[in-house]
Amino acid sequence: MRQYELEGVVLKRNKINDSDCYLSIFTRQRGRVEVFARGANHPKNALNIGSSPFSYGLYQVSGNKLQLRSVMVLDSFYDLRKDFSVMLMASFFSRSYIYLFQENQTSVAAFELLVNSLSVLKKYPMFMDKLLVYFLANLIEILGIMPDLDCVNLEGPGYQLLVETGEVVEGGSEAEVLVLWREANRLKMSTFLNLNLDDELVKRAPGLMEQFIYTHLGANIPALHKEMEEYL
Incomplete structure:
Protein backbone atom coordinates (compact mmCIF):
# COMPACT_ATOMS: atom_id res chain seq x y z
CA MET A 1 0.00 0.00 0.00
CA PHE A 77 5.65 22.35 21.32
CA TYR A 78 5.88 20.76 24.76
CA ASP A 79 6.71 24.11 26.38
CA LEU A 80 3.23 25.37 25.54
CA ARG A 81 1.92 23.06 28.26
CA LYS A 82 4.05 24.56 31.03
CA ASP A 83 1.90 27.68 31.44
CA PHE A 84 -1.86 27.12 31.63
CA SER A 85 -2.83 30.41 29.98
CA VAL A 86 -0.38 29.79 27.14
CA MET A 87 -1.72 26.26 26.67
CA LEU A 88 -5.27 27.63 26.49
CA MET A 89 -4.26 30.13 23.81
CA ALA A 90 -2.60 27.37 21.79
CA SER A 91 -5.79 25.33 22.19
CA PHE A 92 -7.83 28.27 20.92
CA PHE A 93 -5.63 28.50 17.82
CA SER A 94 -5.89 24.79 17.06
CA ARG A 95 -9.59 24.36 17.87
CA SER A 96 -10.54 27.37 15.76
CA TYR A 97 -9.19 25.48 12.73
CA ILE A 98 -11.55 22.60 13.48
CA TYR A 99 -14.42 25.10 13.50
CA LEU A 100 -13.35 26.98 10.38
CA PHE A 101 -11.88 24.46 7.93
CA GLN A 102 -13.64 21.52 6.34
CA GLU A 103 -11.75 18.27 5.76
CA ASN A 104 -9.37 18.51 2.79
CA GLN A 105 -9.82 22.29 2.55
CA THR A 106 -6.26 23.20 1.67
CA SER A 107 -4.67 26.51 2.64
CA VAL A 108 -0.91 26.86 2.80
CA ALA A 109 -1.33 30.37 4.24
CA ALA A 110 -3.50 29.02 7.07
CA PHE A 111 -1.01 26.24 7.75
CA GLU A 112 1.90 28.68 7.97
CA LEU A 113 -0.11 31.05 10.18
CA LEU A 114 -0.79 28.22 12.63
CA VAL A 115 2.80 26.98 12.77
CA ASN A 116 4.22 30.50 13.09
CA SER A 117 1.70 31.43 15.79
CA LEU A 118 2.53 28.36 17.88
CA SER A 119 6.26 29.02 17.43
CA VAL A 120 5.97 32.63 18.60
CA LEU A 121 3.69 31.65 21.48
CA LYS A 122 6.30 29.13 22.61
CA LYS A 123 9.23 31.57 22.43
CA TYR A 124 7.54 34.84 23.40
CA PRO A 125 4.49 34.15 25.58
CA MET A 126 4.55 37.78 26.76
CA PHE A 127 3.20 38.73 23.30
CA MET A 128 0.19 36.43 23.68
CA ASP A 129 -2.51 39.11 23.55
CA LYS A 130 -1.06 40.89 20.52
CA LEU A 131 -0.50 37.53 18.84
CA LEU A 132 -4.21 36.77 19.18
CA VAL A 133 -5.06 40.00 17.34
CA TYR A 134 -2.60 39.17 14.58
CA PHE A 135 -3.83 35.59 14.33
CA LEU A 136 -7.51 36.56 14.00
CA ALA A 137 -6.89 39.42 11.58
CA ASN A 138 -4.88 37.26 9.22
CA LEU A 139 -7.20 34.29 9.58
CA ILE A 140 -10.10 36.48 8.46
CA GLU A 141 -8.14 37.53 5.39
CA ILE A 142 -7.22 33.92 4.59
CA LEU A 143 -10.88 32.91 4.89
CA GLY A 144 -11.80 35.52 2.28
CA ILE A 145 -14.11 37.66 4.40
CA MET A 146 -11.83 40.63 5.11
CA PRO A 147 -13.76 43.94 5.32
CA ASP A 148 -12.40 47.01 3.53
CA LEU A 149 -10.75 49.10 6.24
CA ASP A 150 -8.84 51.51 4.00
CA CYS A 151 -11.16 54.44 4.73
CA VAL A 152 -10.57 54.37 8.47
CA ASN A 153 -8.32 56.99 10.03
CA LEU A 154 -7.92 58.34 13.52
CA GLU A 155 -8.47 61.96 12.45
CA GLY A 156 -11.91 61.32 10.99
CA PRO A 157 -15.39 61.60 12.50
CA GLY A 158 -15.26 58.17 14.10
CA TYR A 159 -16.07 54.85 12.47
CA GLN A 160 -17.84 51.61 13.14
CA LEU A 161 -18.00 48.27 11.38
CA LEU A 162 -21.45 46.98 10.46
CA VAL A 163 -20.75 43.36 11.26
CA GLU A 164 -23.66 41.96 9.25
CA THR A 165 -22.63 43.62 5.97
CA GLY A 166 -18.90 44.13 6.49
CA GLU A 167 -19.33 47.82 5.67
CA VAL A 168 -17.43 50.54 7.53
CA VAL A 169 -19.49 53.67 8.18
CA GLU A 170 -18.86 57.01 9.82
CA GLY A 171 -19.90 57.51 13.41
CA GLY A 172 -19.05 55.24 16.29
CA SER A 173 -16.08 54.54 18.50
CA GLU A 174 -14.32 51.66 16.74
CA ALA A 175 -11.77 53.62 14.71
CA GLU A 176 -8.80 52.63 16.89
CA VAL A 177 -9.77 48.96 16.84
CA LEU A 178 -10.26 48.99 13.06
CA VAL A 179 -6.88 50.68 12.50
CA LEU A 180 -5.26 48.06 14.74
CA TRP A 181 -6.98 45.30 12.72
CA ARG A 182 -5.71 46.86 9.48
CA GLU A 183 -2.16 47.11 10.79
CA ALA A 184 -2.22 43.46 11.84
CA ASN A 185 -2.99 42.57 8.22
CA ARG A 186 -0.42 44.87 6.67
CA LEU A 187 2.60 44.24 8.88
CA LYS A 188 4.82 41.23 9.32
CA MET A 189 4.16 39.30 12.50
CA SER A 190 7.42 40.33 14.16
CA THR A 191 6.87 44.01 13.35
CA PHE A 192 3.31 44.00 14.67
CA LEU A 193 4.22 42.21 17.89
CA ASN A 194 6.90 44.78 18.64
CA LEU A 195 4.57 47.77 18.28
CA ASN A 196 3.89 49.77 21.44
CA LEU A 197 0.13 49.24 21.67
CA ASP A 198 -2.50 50.22 24.21
CA ASP A 199 -3.33 47.17 26.33
CA GLU A 200 -7.04 47.97 26.51
CA LEU A 201 -7.22 48.31 22.72
CA VAL A 202 -5.47 44.96 22.26
CA LYS A 203 -7.99 43.35 24.61
CA ARG A 204 -10.98 44.88 22.75
CA ALA A 205 -10.03 43.96 19.20
CA PRO A 206 -10.50 40.15 19.30
CA GLY A 207 -14.15 40.43 20.32
CA LEU A 208 -15.06 42.38 17.18
CA MET A 209 -13.12 40.04 14.91
CA GLU A 210 -14.55 36.90 16.47
CA GLN A 211 -18.09 38.23 16.14
CA PHE A 212 -17.36 39.07 12.50
CA ILE A 213 -16.27 35.48 11.85
CA TYR A 214 -19.35 34.12 13.61
CA THR A 215 -21.70 36.35 11.63
CA HIS A 216 -20.21 35.56 8.22
CA LEU A 217 -19.22 31.90 8.60
CA GLY A 218 -21.43 30.61 11.41
CA ALA A 219 -18.46 29.32 13.41
CA ASN A 220 -19.03 30.22 17.05
CA ILE A 221 -15.53 31.46 17.75
CA PRO A 222 -16.79 33.89 20.45
CA ALA A 223 -18.12 30.93 22.46
CA LEU A 224 -14.83 29.10 21.98
CA HIS A 225 -12.91 32.11 23.31
CA LYS A 226 -15.33 32.48 26.24
CA GLU A 227 -14.86 28.82 27.10
CA MET A 228 -11.10 29.35 27.13
CA GLU A 229 -11.37 32.37 29.43
CA GLU A 230 -13.61 30.51 31.88
CA TYR A 231 -10.70 28.21 32.70
CA LEU A 232 -8.54 31.13 33.82
Missing part, protein backbone atom coordinates in the same frame (compact mmCIF):
# COMPACT_ATOMS: atom_id res chain seq x y z
CA ARG A 2 1.45 3.35 -1.06
CA GLN A 3 2.56 5.68 1.70
CA TYR A 4 2.94 9.42 1.46
CA GLU A 5 4.10 12.20 3.72
CA LEU A 6 2.07 15.04 5.18
CA GLU A 7 3.57 17.99 7.04
CA GLY A 8 1.11 18.86 9.75
CA VAL A 9 0.11 20.02 13.22
CA VAL A 10 -2.13 17.92 15.47
CA LEU A 11 -5.26 19.89 16.30
CA LYS A 12 -6.98 17.27 18.43
CA ARG A 13 -6.66 13.65 19.53
CA ASN A 14 -9.86 11.62 19.84
CA LYS A 15 -9.45 8.46 21.90
CA ILE A 16 -11.19 5.39 20.46
CA ASN A 17 -10.09 2.87 23.10
CA ASP A 18 -7.13 2.30 25.40
CA SER A 19 -4.90 1.64 22.41
CA ASP A 20 -6.08 3.57 19.36
CA CYS A 21 -7.09 7.11 18.48
CA TYR A 22 -8.01 9.42 15.65
CA LEU A 23 -5.90 12.51 15.06
CA SER A 24 -7.26 15.67 13.52
CA ILE A 25 -4.23 17.12 11.74
CA PHE A 26 -3.97 20.36 9.78
CA THR A 27 -1.54 19.73 6.95
CA ARG A 28 0.28 21.82 4.40
CA GLN A 29 -0.67 19.51 1.53
CA ARG A 30 -4.30 18.60 2.24
CA GLY A 31 -5.65 20.95 4.88
CA ARG A 32 -7.48 19.27 7.76
CA VAL A 33 -7.42 15.47 7.69
CA GLU A 34 -8.56 12.74 10.08
CA VAL A 35 -5.93 10.04 10.61
CA PHE A 36 -6.30 6.69 12.39
CA ALA A 37 -3.35 6.04 14.71
CA ARG A 38 -3.23 2.41 15.83
CA GLY A 39 -1.59 1.97 19.22
CA ALA A 40 -0.77 5.68 19.57
CA ASN A 41 -2.34 5.92 23.04
CA HIS A 42 0.41 3.71 24.49
CA PRO A 43 3.32 5.82 25.80
CA LYS A 44 5.89 3.34 24.46
CA ASN A 45 4.36 3.17 20.98
CA ALA A 46 6.47 4.89 18.32
CA LEU A 47 3.45 6.88 17.13
CA ASN A 48 2.69 8.31 20.58
CA ILE A 49 5.34 11.02 20.43
CA GLY A 50 3.65 12.72 17.48
CA SER A 51 0.06 12.24 18.58
CA SER A 52 -0.33 14.95 21.20
CA PRO A 53 -2.14 18.21 20.42
CA PHE A 54 0.17 20.90 18.96
CA SER A 55 2.71 18.31 17.77
CA TYR A 56 4.24 19.44 14.49
CA GLY A 57 5.91 16.91 12.25
CA LEU A 58 6.10 14.82 9.11
CA TYR A 59 3.39 12.16 9.13
CA GLN A 60 3.67 9.06 6.94
CA VAL A 61 0.15 7.86 6.14
CA SER A 62 -1.41 5.28 3.85
CA GLY A 63 -4.81 4.25 2.51
CA ASN A 64 -7.90 6.13 1.42
CA LYS A 65 -9.01 6.26 5.06
CA LEU A 66 -5.71 7.59 6.28
CA GLN A 67 -3.76 5.45 8.73
CA LEU A 68 -0.65 6.72 10.45
CA ARG A 69 2.43 4.59 9.79
CA SER A 70 5.23 6.70 11.23
CA VAL A 71 5.98 10.22 12.35
CA MET A 72 9.04 12.44 12.58
CA VAL A 73 8.42 15.22 15.08
CA LEU A 74 9.81 18.60 14.08
CA ASP A 75 8.57 20.35 17.24
CA SER A 76 6.42 18.86 19.98
